[in-house]
Amino acid sequence: MLEKVVLELEWEPAAAKTEELEEGLALYQVKLERGISEETLTGNGIVYITDRPDAVRERAGKDACILLFLTEGNRSGDWKDIPYAVESLEGLDGDFLEKVYQRHIGEPWEILETERLLVREMAEGDLEALYRIYDQADAGDFLDRxxxxxxxERAYMKSYIEKAYPFFGFGIWMLVEKECGRCVGRAGFCRREGFAYPELGFIVAKKEQRKGYCLEACTALLEYGFRELEFEGIQALVVEGNRASEEICRRLGGHLAENICWKGKKCLRFVWEAGQPLSSVDVMGARKL
Structure with missing residues (x-):
């Protein structure tokens, strides 16, 4: 959990900006400190906002969590190992900086909640749950087997967590039943080569099907995609004959845009457009899906 943010800059930011940041952090019970001191270096849960990452690491250790402040002087540096950078203090708050810290320590982000489900990023501990979820004949139709x-698979999962989520800002996430903490499926967005719109993908474990989980999660994800990720459109590909997935797309308000052939498979391509009213789904009445 994030406890404090340390500003370690080569220049002095405007007082109004630091005061705004301090007030924003206070709402999340996070302290703001200016400059590194011996006291600063004690404790955990620290994010350093700095334009001098090497100097911070020299004092705080190579594993320090750094948010890079970009300037003309450091912009050409090789900072591939630092996933997040900013050019201003404006708009920074405890929620964003907590997520920077979570990414640093390998803790999955919580994306959203529905009535029964938590949608969160994948974690390395989800490996066995994935094999249980994918234990069905059509599991590899459009999500990688x-x-x-x-x-x-563990190595691929680790790479996906470390690279795909930070780079795209989205991905295929885990669906976790809130009541018992069991992973019941996956859903989220991916990019498919040759298509302009990001793609909605979903899968629910065989034993968890016919409970409405997929419809419940995807209803919330479509709203999230348009509201938070600002997608202009979203698509879904369904193999012809997969009646359950086709029905889900239709009940979610998807428009059947075309019939296509994708890598030898005859598919239906459903599309949702920004500004289009999404279907109001009675999730509790959709148990059979």
Whole structure:
């Protein structure tokens, strides 16, 4: 959990900006400190906002959590190991900086909640749950199949968590039943080569189907995609004959845009456009899906 934010800059930011940041952090019970001191270096949960990452690491250690403040002097540096950068203090708050810290320590972000589900990022501990979820014949229609080698899959999962989520700002997430904490499926967005719109993908474990989880999660995800991610449109591909997935897309208000052939598979392509009213789904009445 984030406890404090340390400003370590080569220049003095405007007082109004630091006061705004301090007030924003206070809402999340996070302290703001200016400059690194011996007291600063004690404790955990620290994010350093700095334009001098090497100097901070020299004092705070190579594992310090850094939010890079970009300037003309450091912009050309090689900062590939720092996933987040800003050019201003404006708009920074405890929620964003908490997420920066979570990413640093490998803790999955919580994306949203529905009545029964928590949608969160994948974690390395989800490996066995993934194999349980994908244990069905059509699991690899449009979401990548899992490797038969668990260690190979573990390495892929680690890379996906570290690279895909930060780079795109979205991905395929885990669906977790809030009542018991069990992973019941996956859903989220991906980019498919050759298409302009990001794609909605979903899968629910066999034993958890016919409970309405997929419809419940995807209803919330479509709203999230347009509101938070500012997508102009979203698509979904469904293999012809997959009646359950087709019905879900239709009940979500998807427009059947075209019939296409994708890598030898005859598919239906459903589309949702920004500004289009999404279907009001009675989730509790959709148990059979």
């Amino acid at each position: 899992l490797s038969a080698d668990r260690e190979e």
